[in-house]
Amino acid sequence: MTHLQTGLSPETIEKARLELNENPDVLHQDIQQVRDMIITRPDIGFLRTDDAFILRFLRARKFHQADAFRLLAQYFQYRQLNLDMFKNFKADDPGIKRALIDGFPGVLEKRDHYGRKILLLFSANWDQSRNSFTDILRAILLSLEVLIEDQELQINGFVLIIDWSNFSFKQASKLTPSILKLAIEGLQDSFPARFGGVHFVNQPWYIHALYTLIKPFLKDKTRKRIFLHGNNLNSLHQLIHPECLPSEFGGTLPPYDMGTWARTLLGPDYSDENDYTHTSYNAMHVKHSSSNLERECSPKHMRRSQSVVEPGTMKHEELGESENTQLLLALD
Numbered sequence: 396m397t398h399l400q401t402g403l404s405p406e407t408i409e410k411a412r413l414e415l416n417e418n419p420d421v422l423h424q425d426i427q428q429v430r431d432m433i434i435t436r437p438d439i440g441f442l443r444t445d446d447a448f449i450l451r452f453l454r455a456r457k458f459h460q461a462d463a464f465r466l467l468a469q470y471f472q473y474r475q476l477n478l479d480m481f482k483n484f485k486a487d488d489p490g491i492k493r494a495l496i497d498g499f500p501g502v503l504e505k506r507d508h509y510g511r512k513i514l515l516l517f518s519a520n521w522d523q524s525r526n527s528f529t530d531i532l533r534a535i536l537l538s539l540e541v542l543i544e545d546q547e548l549q550i551n552g553f554v555l556i557i558d559w560s561n562f563s564f565k566q567a568s569k570l571t572p573s574i575l576k577l578a579i580e581g582l583q584d585s586f587p588a589r590f591g592g593v594h595f596v597n598q599p600w601y602i603h604a605l606y607t608l609i610k611p612f613l614k615d616k617t618r619k620r621i622f623l624h625g626n627n628l629n630s631l632h633q634l635i636h637p638e639c640l641p642s643e644f645g646g647t648l649p650p651y652d653m654g655t656w657a658r659t660l661l662g663p664d665y666s667d668e669n670d671y672t673h674t675s676y677n678a679m680h681v682k683h684s685s686s687n688l689e690r691e692c693s694p695k696h697m698r699r700s701q702s703v704v705e706p707g708t709m710k711h712e713e714l715g716e717s718e719n720t721q722l723l724l725a726l727d
Contacts, residue, residue: 397422399450403546407510411550416458425453425460432464439471454549455587466587473585477577480533486660490530491537495660497522498653499531500538500555505648507639510551511591512542515651517643519561528574536581541660543588552589554635556644559598567601572608579612594631595623596644 397419400408411417418425426449433441449467456462474481486495501515514535521531542548582590595602603623610618624631628645640646 399423399446400546403550407547407550411454414457415454415550417454417550418458422450425458426450428460429453429464429467432460436468439468440475441467441471451543451549451587455589466585469585470587473581477581480529480536484533484537486537486657488533490527491534492657492661494526494531494534495538495657496654497526498651498656499526500535500656501651501653502538502542502656502659503639503641503648503651504655505639506551507554507635509591510547512548512551512553513635513639514538514553514555515641516555516557517653518557518559518566519563520653521562521566523566523569528569529577532574532578532581536586538656538660539582539586539588543586549587549589552591554592554594555590556594556596556631556635557598558596558643559602560596562599562602564599564601567605570605575605575609576612579609583612583614583617590617590620592634593621594634595621596628596631597626598623 399422400411400419403411408417408419423446426446429449429452430444433444449463452463452467452470453460456466484491486492497520498515498517499521501517503513503515506512539553542553582588606621606623613621622630622634631644632640635644637646638648641648641651643650
């Protein structure tokens with residue numbers, strides 16, 4: 396085992412070998428071959444090229460070196476083309492901070508049965524007078540930067556659950572093709588993460604219409620991993636077990652505390668009722684794993700989805716259940 400795999404369990408190392416073609420005997424050579432390609436893109440400023448950083452891009456593209464370099468280039472190019480988004484790219488930036496406080500995104504401490512981290516978005520909590528879509532996207536990207544420092548997550552990946560309960564047509568009308576394209580480019584095309592699925596629950600008809608707007612921007616692989624469950628939580632539980640989910644999604648865990656992840660990033664002394672002045676870390680140089688920080692944070696309840704069901708129950712329609720579940724998204 397190379398030092399670059401230090402901290403990984405034997406099971407995860409074997410998973411990386413089988414699923415990602417990761418070979419510790421040639422790991423440094425693989426990284427160097429990606430690094431050697433940097434000279435072919437003098438138009439891009441590659442601000443970080445250390446071994447550990449390049450490795451996450453190789454893992455995201457199953458050690459196809461050309462694909463990994465393409466993703467690395469797109470990562471920095473996206474930041475060059477959207478400089479305002481990455482100005483003061485820290486948790487205590489006012490816009491990012493507000494989005495985090497409002498639960499954009501939520502991050503569950505418990506991982507799913509594949510070891511993937513579960514991210515949550517409760518769409519109805521989007522107060523458009525308080526949070527711009529861009530700031531929500533920045534908060535999501537910052538959160539992913541923190542999480543991807545964990546090598547286990549580089550290999551196991553993520554899943555995203557979006558609850559559309561009480562998301563109004565007026566709110567949906569603000570999701571223009573241009574800002575949706577910005578999000579897709581940032582998450583699908585420019586970030587070194589393996590997304591195992593994006594799950595929509597309780598989505599109204601106009602979210603289906605919204606999907607037709609973004610479909611042209613999605614890769615085939617991405618389309619295969621979007622699942623529209625409607626109010627059929629049974630189908631969600633077939634893919635993410637109830638013991639990994641809060642009660643909002645028919646799981647056995649307590650309702651999700653919207654302030655948990657904000658406190659993880661801003662520090663254990665954070666309170667949304669007071670002005671927070673501590674300067675948080677730079678997301679490119681995380682010193683502590685998020686799992687350690689999560690254990691230090693105390694709970695504080697905030698707004699949640701209105702689709703809460705009792706723990707251990709599964710909400711579904713008795714008739715037409717299969718019609719409510721439509722396979723649409725799956726990201727390697």
